[in-house]
Amino acid sequence: MNKRRFKEKLAYSFLITMISIIVLSICLMFYFIISRGIRVINWEFLTQMPRKAMTAGGIFPAILGTFYLTMGAICFALPLGVSAAIYLNEYAVQNRLVRIIRISINNLAGVPSVVFGLFGLAIFVKFLNFGVSILSGSLTLGILILPTIIRASEEALSAVPNSFREASLALGATKWQTIQKIVLPNSFSGILTGAILSIGRAAGETAPILFTAVTFYSMRLPKSIFSEVMTLPYHIYALMTEGTHPESQVPIAYGTALVLVFLVLGLNLIAVILRNQFRRSKKW
Amino acid sequence: MVDEILQSKNDLKMQIRNLNFYYGTHQVLKNINLNIKSNAITAIIGPSGCGKTTFIRTLNRMNDIILGIKIEGDILFDHKNIYDDDIDVVDIRRKIGMVFQRPNPFPKSIFENIAYGLKINNLTVNKGELRERVEIALRGAALWEEVKDRLNTSALDLSGGQQQRLCIARALAVQPKVILFDEPCSALDPIATAKIEELIQELKEKYTIVIVTHNMQQAARASDFTAFLMLGELVEFDITEKIFTNPSQKITEDYITGRFG
Numbered sequence: 109m110n111k112r113r114f115k116e117k118l119a120y121s122f123l124i125t126m127i128s129i130i131v132l133s134i135c136l137m138f139y140f141i142i143s144r145g146i147r148v149i150n151w152e153f154l155t156q157m158p159r160k161a162m163t164a165g166g167i168f169p170a171i172l173g174t175f176y177l178t179m180g181a182i183c184f185a186l187p188l189g190v191s192a193a194i195y196l197n198e199y200a201v202q203n204r205l206v207r208i209i210r211i212s213i214n215n216l217a218g219v220p221s222v223v224f225g226l227f228g229l230a231i232f233v234k235f236l237n238f239g240v241s242i243l244s245g246s247l248t249l250g251i252l253i254l255p256t257i258i259r260a261s262e263e264a265l266s267a268v269p270n271s272f273r274e275a276s277l278a279l280g281a282t283k284w285q286t287i288q289k290i291v292l293p294n295s296f297s298g299i300l301t302g303a304i305l306s307i308g309r310a311a312g313e314t315a316p317i318l319f320t321a322v323t324f325y326s327m328r329l330p331k332s333i334f335s336e337v338m339t340l341p342y343h344i345y346a347l348m349t350e351g352t353h354p355e356s357q358v359p360i361a362y363g364t365a366l367v368l369v370f371l372v373l374g375l376n377l378i379a380v381i382l383r384n385q386f387r388r389s390k391k392w
Numbered sequence: 393m394v395d396e397i398l399q400s401k402n403d404l405k406m407q408i409r410n411l412n413f414y415y416g417t418h419q420v421l422k423n424i425n426l427n428i429k430s431n432a433i434t435a436i437i438g439p440s441g442c443g444k445t446t447f448i449r450t451l452n453r454m455n456d457i458i459l460g461i462k463i464e465g466d467i468l469f470d471h472k473n474i475y476d477d478d479i480d481v482v483d484i485r486r487k488i489g490m491v492f493q494r495p496n497p498f499p500k501s502i503f504e505n506i507a508y509g510l511k512i513n514n515l516t517v518n519k520g521e522l523r524e525r526v527e528i529a530l531r532g533a534a535l536w537e538e539v540k541d542r543l544n545t546s547a548l549d550l551s552g553g554q555q556q557r558l559c560i561a562r563a564l565a566v567q568p569k570v571i572l573f574d575e576p577c578s579a580l581d582p583i584a585t586a587k588i589e590e591l592i593q594e595l596k597e598k599y600t601i602v603i604v605t606h607n608m609q610q611a612a613r614a615s616d617f618t619a620f621l622m623l624g625e626l627v628e629f630d631i632t633e634k635i636f637t638n639p640s641q642k643i644t645e646d647y648i649t650g651r652f653g
Contacts, residue, residue, distance in 0.1 A: 201459065271496035275559070278454060279509035279566055280486025289512065290498060 138369075145366030148359050154367070158325065163356040167364050169326055173242075173337030174371070176330065177321060178310045180246025181253060186303055188250070189257030193299075196258070197265040198287055217255035222315035224252045229319040243333040245321020252316050253306035260302020264295035297386030304379040308372040314341040324350065340368040405430040405570055405600040406451065411465035413446055413455070413624075420446045422624045424465075428570075428617075433592065433601040435615035435632065437608065439647065443624045444604045445493075448572050451602060452488035453481050469570070486513055488570045489563035494579045495555035497547035497562070502539050505547045505558055506530060509566040525565060533561035534591050553584025560591065571595065573603040577610065589614045608648055612636045620644050 156166030192213075200206045228248030238244040268291050276286040323336040324346050330337045347361035406428040413421035420443045428434050436444045449455045451467060453474060466473045474484050486509075497505050506526040509515075516522045526543075530536040535557045539550070547558055556576060563571055573592065577585040592601060592614060605611050611618050611632065618635040620628045628635060628644045639645045646652060 269496075271492060271494065272498060274454065274457075274490075274492065275496045275498065275562070276508070276512075277457065278452065278485055278490040278492075279512065279562065280482050281509075281512045282482050285512045289508070294499060 141362060141365050141369060144359065145362035145364075148363035149366060153363060157327075163351070163353045163360075167338075167340070167343060167360070167367065169329055170338040170340045170343040170364065171367065172329060173322070173339040174311050174341070174368070176242050176337060177245045177249055177317060177339060178307050180242055180333070181249035181310045182303060182307055184247055184250035185254050185257050185306070189254050190261050190299060192254075193258050193261030193265055194287060194292075197262050198283070198291065213255050213258050216251075217259070220315075221252060221313055222318070224248055224316040225318050225320060227251070228316060233320055239334060240319070240321060240323070240336045241334045242321060242330060242337055245317040245337070246333075248316045248320045249310045249313060252313060253310050256306040256309065257299075257302050260305070261295070261299045264298025264302065265291060267298060268294045297382055301379045301383045301386070304375050304382070308375040308379075311375070312341055312368060312372055314339075314345060317342065340364055340371070344368070403429050405470065406602075407466075407468040407471075408451075409466040409468065411447075411450065411467065412463070413443070413450060414462040415458075416460045420624050421450070424621075424626045426619055426626060426629055428600060428602060430600050431596055431598070432616040433596050433603060433614060434617045434619065435611035436602065436604045436619050436621060437606075437611045437647075438621035438627075439652065440606070442621045444621055445574055447621065448574050448602060448604045449490075451570070451572055452485050452490055454485070454490065456481060486566050487568055488572060489566065489568035490572045490574065491556070491559050491563055491576050493575045495552055495559050497550070497555050497558050499546065499548055501544045502530075502547050502550070502558060503543040505562050506565045509562060513566055515566065529561040529565035530558075532564045532595075533557045534587070534594075535561055551584070553580050553587060556580060556584070556588060557591065560588075560595075564595075568599065570600045570602065573601065575604050575606055578606060585610075608636075608650075612648075620647065622647070 153166045154171065155168050157168060159165030196206065196210065200209075225248065228244055228251075232238045232244035232247050233240055238247075272290050272294065273286055276290045277283070281289070317339060321337055322339050322342040324338075324342075326336070326338050344361045344364050347357045347364070351357050404427050408424055408426040408428075411421055411424040412419065424447065426434075436447060438444050446455065450463060451474075455461055455463070463475060467475060469484070469488065473479070474481075474488075498508060500508070503526055506529050507522055510522060510525055516525055527536060527540075530539065535554060538554060539558075547555065550558060556579075560571075560576075576592075577588050580588065589610065592603065595601060596616075603611075603615065615632045618630065618632045619626055620635065620639075620641075622643065628639060628641045630640070635644065636648060639648065
């Protein structure tokens with residue numbers, strides 16, 4: 109066997125090994141979460157309040173809390189992010205300032221999430237006096253997912269061929285009419301995909317809501333946007349670090365993790381389906 | 393000869409006066425002077441990179457959307473400079489329509505493609521009128537008979553030639569005075585090209601036409617006046633027949649006989 113062929117085989121085996129390690133880790137992770145969590149999953153677990161200092165009962169308030177926080181985050185970040193993307197992609201003159209804005213947005217995506225938590229604490233909880241609440245948590249998570257939404261939206265907007273814009277302008281459309289009637293409808297699915305992926309991200313984050321929204325244990329469901337809430341990721345953290353009955357808490361933690369993982373996976377699945385449909389309908 | 397024909401000012405739809413055009417520091421058009429006659433077809437020919445497309449896009453201010461450009465000189469449309477400060481560029485683009493190199497229908501239905509321009513310009517009051525105007529536009533572009541039974545299907549399912557006629561119909565719908573064609577047949581086969589050329593001949597009854605073309609035969613058989621551009625300069629402008637039989641410049645002759653280009 110000559111050297112060239114040997115190297116070819118070597119490279120191939122190396123890559124196969126690497127991909128196997130990745131697949132194996134994913135399988136192991138799912139195996140552990142599912143095998144340890146599935147036992148506690150039942151209708152009651154999903155719909156009931158926790159009981160006996162979280163050693164029994166369900167996780168309904170945590171599911172609800174995660175739902176409220178992510179919805180709040182997306183309601184805040186989507187209009188803001190899409191507007192920013194429209195400005196950057198359609199209106200802004202591509203000068204130094206715009207480049208700096210873009211770099212800053214990208215850097216924002218690299219900021220550790222606990223820093224967002226501290227920022228949220230300082231601005232929303234203390235300065236604006238929203239307290240530890242759904243509102244503060246949503247705003248903090250909103251800022252966290254803003255870069256993702258802006259980037260995804262910008263990509264979706266720039267994927268719309270320029271010839272569509274020119275055709276519209278040449279018919280006497282204003283720039284805003286062109287954006288509204290031609291550019292946005294044709295980038296809608298791309299923007300939506302970005303939004304759903306960021307919902308997944310927001311649902312799974314713990315650090316940004318640690319100081320801004322969550323409570324360790326709540327007897328009641330949240331009453332308003334100024335209430336504090338339980339959430340899935342923090343519930344897992346609490347179950348694993350607090351309390352005195354690990355033997356009953358740990359299975360609940362795995363069950364909660366299972367719910368969270370499938371929630372995020374479900375959202376990603378929707379994103380993939382939407383994107384595929386978008387690609388099919390896109391013929392230019 | 394051409395000066396005599398284009399003497400009467402009332403016949404002139406557009407007048408280009410001392411037009412200079414720069415991309416950054418690079419001068420693309422150099423002191424162009426040209427008259428465009430009403431209800432006639434003016435062809436712009438010249439080798440690649442001579443500034444044909446840049447020139448035609450200055451006529452409806454489509455170059456405005458490009459960064460780092462500078463325009464000097466006047467372009468009069470119905471005796472009013474379209475680069476004056478008090479001109480509404482949106483209105484100019486409605487009155488001076490454009491058909492592009494590649495067919496670019498919107499990813500909408502055939503009907504919606506035509507209706508778009510009418511809707512955004514608030515040109516129709518009710519649905520009946522909208523349907524009527526769409527039909528008139530499609531008939532105007534000789535497309536109605538082919539698509540009347542499938543107005544609600546996607547415009548992207550049409551053939552390339554049909555798509556280009558749809559783009560012409562779309563331009564007609566907003567009732568322009570001038571229609572600019574930027575190499576409208578460069579992406580089409582000969583049969584589709586013949587249909588478009590025939591259509592352009594019919595359109596000159598109602599509209600003033602400017603067409604950029606890379607195709608010498610097309611300019612020769614389909615236009616009334618021809619302007620030959622080279623390296624951003626207007627080398628020669630005359631009646632088409634004269635340009636193609638007895639050009640006054642040696643370089644024009646060399647180009648149209650295919651010695652370069």
